[in-house]
Amino acid sequence: MIDTLPISAISLSPIGVIESDYPDKFGIPRQPGLAPAARASLILAPPFDDPLAVRGLEDFSHLWLTFLFHLSPDRSASRRWAPLVRPPRLGGNARVGVFASRSTHRPNRLGLSLVELVEIDTRRGVRLVLCGADLVSGTPVLDIKPYLPWAEARPEARAGFAPEAPSLLPVAFSAATAATLAERPDGDSLGELIIQVLAQDPRPAYRQGAEARIYGVRLRDVDVRFQAIATNEGMRIEVVEIVAA
Ligand code: SAM
8 A cells, every 4th residue: 555645746848839720728629620620730849859759750640649738727836626627518517526527627737639640840840730639829738649549449438428529500601701711811721610610619608598799719810709699490600700819
């Protein structure tokens, strides 16, 4: 029987930082792969930006990233961490244990995401081009591991209160926002990203009915304003304004 933990504190150095289409954490899908149009790069920092450190990684299509939820409160400091959290998937009311959740509010603020590797650029340091990441720009990354589908894919696994991907809402653009997108060189990919992000209905769980309120999500260099509208066919999201952030 171990009387005391052998380690009281661990110090880790980030190996790199994320630059992504998400300047802000509001609106980011709650797991990777839900918005495949989301672009991100992992820029390795010295001394980890040695191309030798990623030799062979180009033969893997997907990677696990371990990272720090750096925008979540650091509960190891003065505040006691909370053993129960309220997952948005349960409507924000029911509580489950923090270790039964993927909550961003957890003792060591560690996150884990499976992302697609698109390209490795070693022209200046090392930049991994990724898609579908659920990470805000500036997220410090602690480790990279290649994904092994034969060991890690478990389609038959039980997934508790989140047994399947969240349902999606239809997204429509007003004439003015469609025109704004048409004027941009990245209009097609930005439009795709907006649809994939807003289809998840990023509004807080307790506000998932129709309402007059207008919300804003920051994507790339714009603020995308949207509204939830009730129709005979059900709820839909309307993009009402796209303005420079
Ligand atoms: N796939 C990861 C996991 O399971 O550990 C993240 C899941 S977490 C529920 C996803 C949410 O984390 C996103 O919707 C976003 O709002 C938030 N997020 C992303 N990067 C963050 C960061 N660096 N700090 C705090 N929150 C972040």
